Amino acid sequence: MAESSSSAAKAEDELRYVQYHGSKEETYLPAIRQLISKDLSEPYSIYVYRYFLYQWGDLCYMALDSQNKLIGVVVCKLEPHRSGTFRGYIAMLAVQESHRGQGIATKLVCMAIEAMTARDADEIVLETEVTNTASLKLYERLGFLRSKRLHRYYLNGNAAFRLLLYLKEGTAMKRPGDSGDLGMPPRMEEYRGYGPAAAQEDTINSEGTVT
Numbered sequence: 001m002a003e004s005s006s007s008a009a010k011a012e013d014e015l016r017y018v019q020y021h022g023s024k025e026e027t028y029l030p031a032i033r034q035l036i037s038k039d040l041s042e043p044y045s046i047y048v049y050r051y052f053l054y055q056w057g058d059l060c061y062m063a064l065d066s067q068n069k070l071i072g073v074v075v076c077k078l079e080p081h082r083s084g085t086f087r088g089y090i091a092m093l094a095v096q097e098s099h100r101g102q103g104i105a106t107k108l109v110c111m112a113i114e115a116m117t118a119r120d121a122d123e124i125v126l127e128t129e130v131t132n133t134a135s136l137k138l139y140e141r142l143g144f145l146r147s148k149r150l151h152r153y154y155l156n157g158n159a160a161f162r163l164l165l166y167l168k169e170g171t172a173m174k175r176p177g178d179s180g181d182l183g184m185p186p187r188m189e190e191y192r193g194y195g196p197a198a199a200q201e202d203t204i205n206s207e208g209t210v211t
């Protein structure tokens, strides 16, 4: 027992956290696709990865082991939202199954939050399956709030929570009529076959109850 926990700690110690760069595409894009698609109920096309990485590669962080194998990745974007906010979006997050529960995803998400904060983001949003306990726990521990429940959001029919982290005071006031659009690029919505119009939304009130 002591041996296995010390080897897990050692594996964590050896990881390097690096920012993605276009010059690393050939080396890392196939690994990023493979890692992320492993746990998805719906595969993303190569265009979805390029959409994010070509424009916001500096908001993608990777955890690499001593052999430069990809252990974890977070992929994001940051752009003005029509509500008037400068909105960050965490599009993808995954850690190799063998390395989960060691704080790797937390570290990657914190790096992404810091980078978006440094670039003056007002808020960060993402969607996650309502049954994804690890992801909900991770994000809620970092201060994300459940803002909406999106029915049948995923192709497998599962619902999602939209999670939201305010980075600046007063951001909530800027966006009273949040239309709840999806953060993914249009190509992604077309690929999935349905978009915001098809996803029914519930708003979650301050007591955490769906309305």
Ligand SMILES: CC(C)(COP(=O)(O)OP(=O)(O)OC[C@H]1O[C@@H](n2cnc3c(N)ncnc32)[C@H](O)[C@@H]1OP(=O)(O)O)[C@@H](O)C(=O)NCCC(=O)NCCS
Pocket: 039, 092, 093, 094, 095, 096, 099, 100, 101, 102, 103, 104, 105, 106, 107, 127, 128, 129, 132, 133, 134, 135, 137, 138, 141
């Ligand atoms: C979600 C995911 C990225 C978490 O990665 P990770 O490196 O294990 O995460 P961390 O170790 O930083 O922390 C995760 C938190 O969830 C908890 N957790 C991990 N697995 C869990 C599980 N199966 N059930 C409940 N909680 C779990 C951890 O204990 C930790 O919370 P704590 O610090 O309060 O104890 C990883 O499970 C994964 O890749 N899942 C598949 C892809 C995915 O679901 N991505 C998120 C889409 S939004």
